[in-house]
Amino acid sequence: MSVEQLAAAIGCALGQLAAARSAIAQASQTMVEARETYAYCVDGTRDPDAGQAPAAASEAVEQTDAQHGRLTQIEHMLRGYLEQLGATTAPAPGASPARDAAPAGNGPPVAAASPQEQVERARAQLPPRVGSDSVRRKTHGRWWSSSGGEPAALTSGRDEAARRVDERFAQMDAPWPIAASADVEMKLAQYMADNNITEATVVINNRPCQGALSCDNLLSVLLPTGSSLTVYGTEPDGTPFKQTYRGGRKPPWQ
Numbered sequence: 001m002s003v004e005q006l007a008a009a010i011g012c013a014l015g016q017l018a019a020a021r022s023a024i025a026q027a028s029q030t031m032v033e034a035r036e037t038y039a040y041c042v043d044g045t046r047d048p049d050a051g052q053a054p055a056a057a058s059e060a061v062e063q064t065d066a067q068h069g070r071l072t073q074i075e076h077m078l079r080g081y082l083e084q085l086g087a088t089t090a091p092a093p094g095a096s097p098a099r100d101a102a103p104a105g106n107g108p109p110v111a112a113a114s115p116q117e118q119v120e121r122a123r124a125q126l127p128p129r130v131g132s133d134s135v136r137r138k139t140h141g142r143w144w145s146s147s148g149g150e151p152a153a154l155t156s157g158r159d160e161a162a163r164r165v166d167e168r169f170a171q172m173d174a175p176w177p178i179a180a181s182a183d184v185e186m187k188l189a190q191y192m193a194d195n196n197i198t199e200a201t202v203v204i205n206n207r208p209c210q211g212a213l214s215c216d217n218l219l220s221v222l223l224p225t226g227s228s229l230t231v232y233g234t235e236p237d238g239t240p241f242k243q244t245y246r247g248g249r250k251p252p253w254q
Contacts, residue, residue: 013078039054118144123203165189172251172254180218188202193222228244
């Protein structure tokens, strides 16, 4: 097998690893949601077996996340092997290999990228995760609506979009300033509300902040009823984050 053939085979393996990691991340997120449902259903139960369900679900989440971490280690090993061979670096996970352009009217149409491929391509355009090194970074994002189009860039920080979020919370009689109003996801949610966008996806080099007045708790307040925003991010340990926020929730202070 030539070096080029070996590099191509490793590139194929890396693509399969990316698909496996995506499936594991989805399984982990589903189990987290199931754990929350279990906890709600068995709250106050006297059945010892039923009461163990949330803890068992938490253990399953930990085991799933551990497998995701192992696959990430394998990916790094394979890429290191490619560098030792001096071969051309294989495509990043989720990226489609380059194709020779076909003359107009010749050959079958090229299939559109899958949703996961879109996510991985957007992720590849982002800076390293916030907090992953000593560099002080802002949160960056790439977003697109369900109507299609090229991903648009967003950056956290105080600007006109953040002031629009402040105005919206003031209209809701928020008793305190909302620090998270300058975050990527919050600015996008308000933009969706102002422009009648009912479904969108954003990929960020962070994860939504948590807490009483956080993105995680207030995105569904900003989003209008019937709309949804799916956020893809990365946890501090490198595992993927995915959550769909649906609009129509009442503010926690009302």
